[in-house]
Amino acid sequence: MISTRELTKDFVVSRTETVHAVRGISLDVEPGELVAVLGPNGAGKTTTLRMLTTLIAPTSGTAKVAGYDVAAEPGRVRRQLGYVGQGNGAGHSQRVADELYGQGVIYGLDRRAAKRRTGELLESLELKELAQRKVSDLSGGQRRRLDVAMGLVHAPRLLFLDEPSTGLDPQNRANLWDHILRMREQYSITIVLTTHYLDEADSMAERVVVVDHGEVIADDTADALKADLAGDQLLLTVAPGNQGPLQRLAEQLPGAREVQADGDRLTVRVADGPAALPELITAAQHNGVPVATAQVHRPTLDDVFLNLTGRSLREAESNASSNGKAAA
Ligand SMILES: Nc1ncnc2c1ncn2[C@@H]1O[C@H](COP(=O)(O)OP(=O)(O)OP(=O)(O)O)[C@@H](O)[C@H]1O
Ligand SMILES: [Mg+2]
Incomplete structure (x- = not known):
């Protein structure tokens, strides 16, 4: 067409x-x-x-x-x-x-x-x-x-x-x-x-x-x-003092990327979140690491845009409009 x-x-x-x-x-x-x-x-x-x-x-x-x-x-x-x-x-x-x-x-x-x-x-x-x-x-x-x-x-x-x-x-x-x-x-x-x-x-x-x-x-x-560009993100919280062990377990997940610990929060990017999350929780249980909360964040198209261009779509929009104003 x-x-x-x-x-x-x-x-x-x-x-x-x-x-x-x-x-x-x-x-x-x-x-x-x-x-x-x-x-x-x-x-x-x-x-x-x-x-x-x-x-x-x-x-x-x-x-x-x-x-x-x-x-x-x-x-x-x-x-x-x-x-x-x-x-x-x-x-x-x-x-x-x-x-x-x-x-x-x-x-x-x-x-x-x-x-x-x-x-x-x-x-x-x-x-x-x-x-x-x-x-x-x-x-x-x-x-x-x-x-x-x-x-x-x-x-x-x-x-x-x-x-x-x-x-x-x-x-x-x-x-x-x-x-x-x-x-x-x-x-x-x-x-x-x-x-x-x-x-x-x-x-x-x-x-x-x-x-x-x-x-x-x-x-x-x-x-x-x-799926190609961003992958899913796992988001977990743990009791104080357990970030280190959980981080090491997260790093062992197949295809794990961008493992980040911040206070009691840990995030890790994987290809298939719904498959990887139970795997990580099971590994945590076996190793005596108490996981408090866990969720899968599926990427949005904004994550895709960010991944492709290094800036979020919202950021790109506000830059474009401020450029417009400068030109005017
Ligand atoms: N008639 C024109 N004369 C000069 N520049 C133009 C003209 N039309 C569009 N442009 C410029 O071309 C670029 C692309 O504009 P376009 O309108 O295609 O964007 P857009 O993706 O539709 O944006 P928006 O989401 O704001 O509608 C912009 O930099 C715009 O300022
Ligand atoms: Mg337009």
Whole structure:
């Protein structure tokens, strides 16, 4: 469905400043996949999406979407895809149903088809009750659902969502996700979305593409990324005076890394936490080392990011925003 090779985008800001927003992204997405593109502010996520949706031209490299080249056949590419941008797309003073109907007509549906499609989408995105409301009167979550509906009016095979859930409270985020996943089932669409929410990428996408400084630094299932890069962490507490013996036992676990004792706390990283924890506790019992508490901390995607880049995603975000301020 998508195939890019060494895609780059430079923005020439001034005679002395060029921003290398995307630095050689090669990516393949199969039909039906749900891919989350994850990365800090300024990583190049939106720029990549804008190239794939033909809104801006790549500086170099190639991209094919639904079999068509974005540079050579932008019109054909556009007909295959829906794009929900980072801001809100819908016009503010229009009524919800009119907005959807108008979008259908713009995409070349005849009146009857546009009306039918509007009805369908109002129904499936639970916007029916709001059909006669003005877009400006909708809540953030309702508005985002309308944005998704707008992206689906022409029944695209591929949907791009740029930070669909940013700014929504947890309940609205969950609700939007329910709808996105339902749309995916109902219309068998391929979905590529961007997000800063690690938990969201982790639980919803089958595949996570981590982007940093305009490059893909990891691309796999969330589980594989976590298994390969971070491993599980065991966290134990012991009675005073027993840290030393427990540390030695922890070091003997197969593949043990990063063994650290801090007061009555001991942490150790292993490949398979649920297998290693009972092993360590049994060894402690045999050696008369009393373990007070024990838990397995499974890595998050933030651990993965930290492992890949040496900084946490949150740290990367705050650096990016302070850089932005300095530049302004
Ligand atoms: N039109 C433009 N002109 C100049 N620089 C731009 C332009 N658009 C984007 N950039 C720069 O390109 C880089 C990548 O921006 P992009 O919007 O793709 O990031 P992003 O990953 O979507 O970030 P966010 O998570 O904040 O949305 C940033 O440094 C940004 O300032
Ligand atoms: Mg963006």
